[in-house]
Amino acid sequence: MAKVKTQPGYKEIPPAGVTFKPATDYKTGDWRNKRPHRDEKKCTRCLTCWVFCPDAAISWDGKDLHFNFNYCKGCGICANECPVKCIEMKPEE
Amino acid sequence: MAVKQILMGLNGDEAVAYAAKHALVDVVAAYPITPQTIIVEKFAEFVADGEVHTEFVSVESEHSALSACIGAAASGARTFTASAANGLELMWEAVFLASSIRMPIVMAVADRSPSGPINIHGDQTVSLGCRDTGWIMIYCENSQEAYDSTLQAFRIAEHPDVQLPVMTMLDGFVLTHTLENVHILEEEVAHRFVGRRQPMQIDVAGQTVPFKLDPKTPITIGPLQLFDYYMESKVQHSEAMERARPIVTAINDEWAELTGRKYGDGYLQPFKVADADAVLVTTGSSAGTARFVARQLRAEGKKVGLLKVRTFRPFPHKSIAKVLANVPVVGIFERTHTTGSLGGPLFNEVRSALYDGETRPVVLGYYGGLGGRDCRPEDFDGIYKELLKVKETGKPPKSLVKYITVRT
Numbered sequence: 440m441a442k443v444k445t446q447p448g449y450k451e452i453p454p455a456g457v458t459f460k461p462a463t464d465y466k467t468g469d470w471r472n473k474r475p476h477r478d479e480k481k482c483t484r485c486l487t488c489w490v491f492c493p494d495a496a497i498s499w500d501g502k503d504l505h506f507n508f509n510y511c512k513g514c515g516i517c518a519n520e521c522p523v524k525c526i527e528m529k530p531e532e
Numbered sequence: 533m534a535v536k537q538i539l540m541g542l543n544g545d546e547a548v549a550y551a552a553k554h555a556l557v558d559v560v561a562a563y564p565i566t567p568q569t570i571i572v573e574k575f576a577e578f579v580a581d582g583e584v585h586t587e588f589v590s591v592e593s594e595h596s597a598l599s600a601c602i603g604a605a606a607s608g609a610r611t612f613t614a615s616a617a618n619g620l621e622l623m624w625e626a627v628f629l630a631s632s633i634r635m636p637i638v639m640a641v642a643d644r645s646p647s648g649p650i651n652i653h654g655d656q657t658v659s660l661g662c663r664d665t666g667w668i669m670i671y672c673e674n675s676q677e678a679y680d681s682t683l684q685a686f687r688i689a690e691h692p693d694v695q696l697p698v699m700t701m702l703d704g705f706v707l708t709h710t711l712e713n714v715h716i717l718e719e720e721v722a723h724r725f726v727g728r729r730q731p732m733q734i735d736v737a738g739q740t741v742p743f744k745l746d747p748k749t750p751i752t753i754g755p756l757q758l759f760d761y762y763m764e765s766k767v768q769h770s771e772a773m774e775r776a777r778p779i780v781t782a783i784n785d786e787w788a789e790l791t792g793r794k795y796g797d798g799y800l801q802p803f804k805v806a807d808a809d810a811v812l813v814t815t816g817s818s819a820g821t822a823r824f825v826a827r828q829l830r831a832e833g834k835k836v837g838l839l840k841v842r843t844f845r846p847f848p849h850k851s852i853a854k855v856l857a858n859v860p861v862v863g864i865f866e867r868t869h870t871t872g873s874l875g876g877p878l879f880n881e882v883r884s885a886l887y888d889g890e891t892r893p894v895v896l897g898y899y900g901g902l903g904g905r906d907c908r909p910e911d912f913d914g915i916y917k918e919l920l921k922v923k924e925t926g927k928p929p930k931s932l933v934k935y936i937t938v939r940t
Binding site for chain 2: 446448449452453454455456457458459460461462464
């Protein structure tokens with residue numbers, strides 16, 4: 440049988456399934472089937488969504504919030520937690 | 533020359549609690565269950581009296597106990613827990629988890645029969661049920677060995693080449709609740725022996741980081757691994773278990789030098805096996821009784837021996853084959869019950885170890901001591917006589933495995 444090696448062998452990967460790449464290398468945004476849409480006028484920049492995002496996919500640049508869609512899985516926790524309900528989850532197109 | 537030691541009257545559970553105290557454990561998360569309760573009670577006393585720095589986590593179940601230990605161990609803490617029978621069964625999921633994500637937890641198991649019929653007394657069915665969970669497993673013969681093995685266990689578990697959890701077993705009531713003279717180390721001497729836990733260093737994403745949860749060097753422990761990486765992790769686990777083989781022996785030797793107490797090569801303790809016509813193989817407290825009987829029979833001129841299996845994982849199959857190479861008849865006594873199989877775990881492992889030998893002995897299995905039934909000297913005497921008869925007549929009985937002390 441021809442040896443086809445596309446992934447590292449057991450001697451090359453760290454023990455106990457510790458990921459051998461930093462977590463930022465795993466772009467999990469393509470799991471998303473709903474996307475958060477933020478009403479920028481309604482948003483008070485309270486940063487509740489930034490606190491709750493389990494994937495740290497929301498960033499704050501000192502003035503405004505940004506969603507990083509490389510990591511946002513579309514879980515909707517931000518929309519659920521938003522005190523002024525300015526985030527709406529809409530299906531991905 | 534062994535160090536000065538303190539002689540105390542302790543039961544097996546208390547001896548284990550003292551070992552955990554001397555091991556400078558950072559976190560204990562445990563739930564009481566007979567016959568393990570005294571370990572946790574005694575340790576809780578040490579915490580309440582301020583004799584240890586340990587964080588004692590009172591949990592709502594054994595599943596939580598081991599889960600809390602896994603979390604603590606992942607943060608780099610030295611962790612200890614204890615359980616028995618039904619409790620160990622309840623933590624089953626976490627038992628596999630602890631070893632497969634390589635958490636060097638030490639757990640004392642006070643062997644108790646599984647329910648049902650409901651029973652609180654000793655046999656080894658549940659702990660031997662853990663033989664495929666990937667833990668290192670040590671069976672103790674007496675309370676002294678329980679103290680000694682528990683301290684050794686931390687060194688084995690946390691060794692950077694091993695990094696696996698260790699279970700130390702002591703027979704319920706016979707050891708856990710029976711007062712014995714136990715020599716314990718002076719605290720500072722014990723502290724020097726165990727040292728502090730040093731996390732293993734691993735290579736991740738091109739840099740070497742400590743294998744623990746640390747915000748300075750973030751890693752993910754216990755991620756999802758499917759068909760793409762699961763098998764690779766299993767092979768790594770298996771290799772770690774193989775690397776543990778010489779370490780169990782080395783630490784047993786180091787302990788012998790320190791205390792004057794040596795448990796064979798850490799795996800097997802043979803007693804007059806070399807020229808024996810018949811040898812009984814057993815584990816735990818039964819080994820003490822069987823040795824007493826073997827000594828008596830030797831005095832009568834009967835060539836019998838005893839082989840105590842102390843470490844069941846990693847299983848010493850090569851040395852068993854070597855030690856028993858010239859023995860014509862071997863009996864395996866186990867306080868374990870397996871149905872629908874030819875003999876219990878010890879019977880199968882020993883018999884399999886002998887398969888590649890040039891001369892295969894007759895191997896007979898004996899189930900006994902289930903649910904705490906007494907394993908009396910006369911019972912072992914009966915087994916030895918039967919084994920000698922097989923040697924004499926050359927005729928093994930029709931049934932290779934049988935129950936002893938069962939009423940018919």
